[in-house]
Amino acid sequence: MHSSLLPKNQSKWSKRQIQILESIAEDFTVSTVQLESMATQFVHQMRVGLTEQKPSDLAMVPTFVTGRPNGYERGSYLALDLGGTNLRVCLINLKGNHELESHQKAFKVSEHLQEANVSELMDFIANSIKEFITSEHINAQIVAHPTDSESLELGFTFSFPVAQTAIDGGLLLRWTKGFNCPGAVDNDIVKLLQQALDRNKVNVHVAALVNDTVGTLLAHSYTHPGTYIGAIFGTGTNGAYVENTHNIKTMHADSDEMIINTEWGNFDKDKNYLPVTIFDNKLDRESINPGVHVFEKMISGMYLGEITRNVLLHLIDQRVLFEGTSSPKLNKHWSFETKFMSAIEDDTTGSLIPIAQVLEQELDLYINTQADREIVKFVCQLVGTRAARLSAMATAAVIRQGLDKGMLRNHGYPLKLSIHEEERVDQNGASKGADANRELIQVGIDGTVFEHYPRFEERMKQGLVELLGPHARDIIKLDIAKDGSGVGAALAALIATKTASASSR
Ligand code: ADP
Ligand code: MG
Numbered sequence: 001m002h003s004s005l006l007p008k009n010q011s012k013w014s015k016r017q018i019q020i021l022e023s024i025a026e027d028f029t030v031s032t033v034q035l036e037s038m039a040t041q042f043v044h045q046m047r048v049g050l051t052e053q054k055p056s057d058l059a060m061v062p063t064f065v066t067g068r069p070n071g072y073e074r075g076s077y078l079a080l081d082l083g084g085t086n087l088r089v090c091l092i093n094l095k096g097n098h099e100l101e102s103h104q105k106a107f108k109v110s111e112h113l114q115e116a117n118v119s120e121l122m123d124f125i126a127n128s129i130k131e132f133i134t135s136e137h138i139n140a141q142i143v144a145h146p147t148d149s150e151s152l153e154l155g156f157t158f159s160f161p162v163a164q165t166a167i168d169g170g171l172l173l174r175w176t177k178g179f180n181c182p183g184a185v186d187n188d189i190v191k192l193l194q195q196a197l198d199r200n201k202v203n204v205h206v207a208a209l210v211n212d213t214v215g216t217l218l219a220h221s222y223t224h225p226g227t228y229i230g231a232i233f234g235t236g237t238n239g240a241y242v243e244n245t246h247n248i249k250t251m252h253a254d255s256d257e258m259i260i261n262t263e264w265g266n267f268d269k270d271k272n273y274l275p276v277t278i279f280d281n282k283l284d285r286e287s288i289n290p291g292v293h294v295f296e297k298m299i300s301g302m303y304l305g306e307i308t309r310n311v312l313l314h315l316i317d318q319r320v321l322f323e324g325t326s327s328p329k330l331n332k333h334w335s336f337e338t339k340f341m342s343a344i345e346d347d348t349t350g351s352l353i354p355i356a357q358v359l360e361q362e363l364d365l366y367i368n369t370q371a372d373r374e375i376v377k378f379v380c381q382l383v384g385t386r387a388a389r390l391s392a393m394a395t396a397a398v399i400r401q402g403l404d405k406g407m408l409r410n411h412g413y414p415l416k417l418s419i420h421e422e423e424r425v426d427q428n429g430a431s432k433g434a435d436a437n438r439e440l441i442q443v444g445i446d447g448t449v450f451e452h453y454p455r456f457e458e459r460m461k462q463g464l465v466e467l468l469g470p471h472a473r474d475i476i477k478l479d480i481a482k483d484g485s486g487v488g489a490a491l492a493a494l495i496a497t498k499t500a501s502a503s504s505r
Contacts (some may be wrong), residue, residue, distance in 0.1 A: 005029060007378055011370045017320045021375065024311060027277045028382035032466040035393050038273045039467055042397035043404075045267065050260070051249040057270075059263040062248055063214050063240070064167040066255035068221040069491050071098035077490035078133070078152050078204060080125065083159030083212060085109055087125060089132040090483075092490035093145045098223050103141060104486060105132050111458070118184040122196035129154075130202045153497050155208040155489030157215045160187055161263075167496045170209045170439045176289075181328035200457070207500075208492035211261045213240035215488025218259075219479040220444025222491060227442040228408060229398055230484065233391060233456070234447030236293070237300040239264050244407050257407070264394050265296030274298065275386075279310040288334065295394075299387045301338045301449045309336035311379045322372055327364040329501070338449065341380040345454045352377065387449075388456045392463025399441055399468060399476065408441055414469025415476075444481035451480055 006018065007023035013021070042058075049060030074096035081088040090104040091192040106242035107128040113121050131136055133152065142152065160179070163169035165188070172184045184192065190206045197204050210218070217230025217240050243260045245253040268274045271294055283306050284290050284297055298304045309330065329335050340358050347354040352373040359365040359376065368376075402408035403415075410416060418439060450456055457478055463474040 007374065007381075010374050010378075012341040013371055013374075014320070015026050016318075017371065017375065020318055020320050021378065024315075024379070025382060027275075027279075028386050030275055030386055030389050034275055035389060035396075035463060035467055037395050038268070038390075039051050039397045039400065041273045042264075042267060042394060043400050046262065046397065046401055047247075049250075049262075050243070050247055053250070057266050059266065060212075060250070061162075061164055061250050061261040061263060062253070063164055063210065063259045063261050064253075065208075065210065065214055065218070065259040065386065065492060065495060066245075066253060066257065067495055068225070068227065068242065068257075068259075069495070070216060070225045071222050072096050072221070073494055075494060076142060076152075077493045078129065079157065079486045079489035079493070080129070080154060081157045081159075081212075081215075081485045081489065082109070082125070083157070083485075087127055087128055088486060090486040090490070091133070091138055092487055093141065093424065094222070094490070094494070098225075100222065100487060102483065102486060103138060104483075105135075106387075107385055111366075114181070116181060118181040118187070118192055119196065121181050121184075122192050123200060125193060126196040126200040126202050127290070129197070129204055130200060133202075133204075149204045151205045153207040153493045154204050155210065155215075155493035155496075156190065156193065156206055157210055157485040157489040158213050159212045159485075162189065162209070162211070164261075167208050167492065167499070168206060208496040209494045210489055211238070211240065212485040212488075213238045213261055214259050214414065215492065216444050216446045216481045216484030217241070217488065218377075218491040218495075219484040219487035220442065220479065222487065223481075224444065224477075224479065226440075226444045227444050228402055229260060229395065229441075229443040230488075231395065231443060231445045231450075231452040232447045233300065233445060235300060235302045237265055237295045237296050237391065237394075237447075238262065239394060239398060241402065241409055243401075244405055247398055249406055262398065265293040265300075267295040267394065269294055274390075279307050279314070283307055295390070299390050299449075301447070303338075304341060304383055304387055304449070305336040306334055306339040308341055308379055309334075309382050311383070312336070312376065315375065315379075321375055322365055322367055325336070325367060329362075329364045337362075341384055342453050344377050344380045347377065347385060353354070384453060384456065385459050388453075388459030389463040391450075391456075392460040393467065395443060395460070395476075395478075396464055396467035402441075409478070410441070411476065411477070413467075415471045416469075417471050417474065439475065441476045443476065443478050444484060445478055446484040450478075 043059045045056050049056035049058040073094050075091050079090040086106045088106050093101040161173040192208050194206050213230045221227040229241045240261045316326050334419040344355050355373040359368050
């Protein structure tokens with residue numbers, strides 16, 4: 001065993017504690033070689049999903065979004081974001097200089113509505129939009145920044161699995177996340193919403209339907225032209241990227257490029273390459289959708305706390321943590337939230353008193369020694385680091401596809417800096433100037449885990465360096481695309497409207 005896997009400055013851990021934690025550390029540590037074999041498989045599954053009719057773990061959904069904004073677009077568009085307990089209605093004013101203004105209002109989707117007939121849900125959405133656009137302040141905004149057409153154009157970010165049929169059409173495959181409204185599955189979500197808008201006399205036209213990853217990619221392109229990937233690391237995880245249409249054999253497109261929604265949460269569902277532990281298997285088995293989205297279950301905010309809880313209970317049962325005693329709270333399924341891990345990893349005090357506070361106040365674990373607190377922190381580090389490295393693997397695989405197929409300017413990997421770029425980085429450090437920006441690979445990211453989990457970004461970058469070479473740090477830009485789904489839906493509406501008017505000319 002390599003004792004190097006354990007933290008350096010731990011207080012007196014017993015021989016048994018050291019032995020058991022070394023074995024846990026081995027289970028959770030993902031080597032460069034493992035990352036490499038997963039990335040190779042990921043690219044393979046991407047290509048199967050793009051080219052063959054036989055199903056791939058990666059669905060690689062063509063989105064019908066055939067262009068990216070460059071930041072000069074102008075106009076006023078409505079956006080809707082439905083994907084959880086809140087419905088957000090936004091008005092986005094695109095100013096044409098990479099800047100925009102957004103106003104929004106959230107409406108709570110009650111538990112009743114989450115299971116009501118879909119027409120009731122859609123009436124609620126239509127009336128929420130009506131309430132939003134008739135409020136005095138918003139109305140003044142709309143008059144001041146009109147769209148080109150008469151009715152207001154709306155983009156809809158709908159974060160449930162959809163079989164997209166057009167930029168403004170998609171059939172709901174199944175409800176997830178607690179929703180179960182009869183009358184929606186196999187029906188066109190855009191039609192259902194448009195009918196409700198017409199029924200309620202709301203003069204709004206649904207121009208586009210997008211996934212939140214696609215929205216994030218579009219939104220980031222507006223402020224960072226040339227963005228290649230939009231990714232989510234929040235409740236779940238997923239990514240969308242720009243593909244050359246020559247490589248998409250599952251449909252015919254007239255454009256040069258199209259955004260593909262990878263649905264990467266389902267990567268390697270048979271667990272042939274993923275380093276799953278007994279703790280992951282336990283979580284999966286006890287989840288509402290066993291065998292589905294196994295990759296997502298190792299990465300995203302809904303699950304990381306639960307994996308950690310499973311490890312802690314195992315250590316308690318081996319009598320190497322909390323003197324072998326759990327609490328009723330810790331015994332409860334899903335009680336250990338991912339945000340606790342953030343707070344625990346954030347504690348860099350010698351005494352680890354802040355960790356003691358989380359354990360006591362959130363979980364009723366009052367007997368905790370210094371060694372206990374160190375062990376809890378170490379387990380969070382293992383689970384959190386693995387999540388970030390797997391996130392890097394998916395990102396790197398999508399970048400490799402772009403490098404191999406010519407969608408990115410850099411050719412092949414390890415990534416190389418151009419001569420021009422080398423001078424620039426030597427002299428000035430990070431990105432400077434519009435020309436230099438074209439060399440960069442831009443990734444727009446939305447999600448609380450990326451934003452708030454300590455060192456998530458740094459750990460991701462380390463993984464990117466291992467898979468794409470030392471220059472990955474300078475060339476790949478991981479940036480937060482705040483509220484990407486709202487802004488992105490508005491941009492999708494704009495793209496759809498322009499495409500429609502161009503083709504009817
Ligand atoms: P969504 O993906 O649904 O749009 P978010 O991006 O806000 O939502 O992510 C919500 C997820 O983030 C939840 O699973 C929650 O457990 C997790 N989370 C909340 N706060 C934190 C935090 N401080 N650190 C890490 N994860 C967090
Ligand atoms: Mg979100």
